Amino acid sequence: xxxxxxxxxxxxxxxxxxxxxxxxxxxxxxxxxxxxxxxxxxxxxxxxxxxxxxxxxxxxxxxxxxxxxxxxxxxxxxxxxxxxxxxxxxx
Numbered sequence: 001x002x003x004x005x006x007x008x009x010x011x012x013x014x015x016x017x018x019x020x021x022x023x024x025x026x027x028x029x030x031x032x033x034x035x036x037x038x039x040x041x042x043x044x045x046x047x048x049x050x051x052x053x054x055x056x057x058x059x060x061x062x063x064x065x066x067x068x069x070x071x072x073x074x075x076x077x078x079x080x081x082x083x084x085x086x087x088x089x090x091x
Contacts, residue, residue: 002083002085002086003088004031004084005027006033006079007032007033007035008075008091009035009047010036016043019090020034020050027088034051035071035078036062037065037071038065062074
C-alpha cells in the first residue's frame with residue numbers, strides 16, 4: 001500500500017522542520033506532501049530544505065490562503081493523480 005501524508009500549512013516557519021522530522025520518524029518510508037497557502041514567512045522554502053535532506057517530501061505551493069478544506073482537497077487530488085492508495089491528514 002502506498003500512503004500519502006497531507007500537511008496543510010500557513011505561516012508555520014516556527015514548526016515546520018520539527019513537524020516534518022517527527023512525521024518522518026513515525027512513517028520513515030511514506031510520502032509527505034506539504035500544501036502551503038502562500039505563507040509569507042518562508043514555510044514552503046523551509047519545507048523544501050528539510051525535504052531535500054529527509055527525502056520523500058514534496059511541497060505544493062498555492063498562491064494564496066484558500067483554507068484548510070481546500071488545501072486537503074488539493075493534496076488529495078495531487079495524491080490521486082499519483083495513484084496513492086491511502087491518505088493521512090494532519091492539521
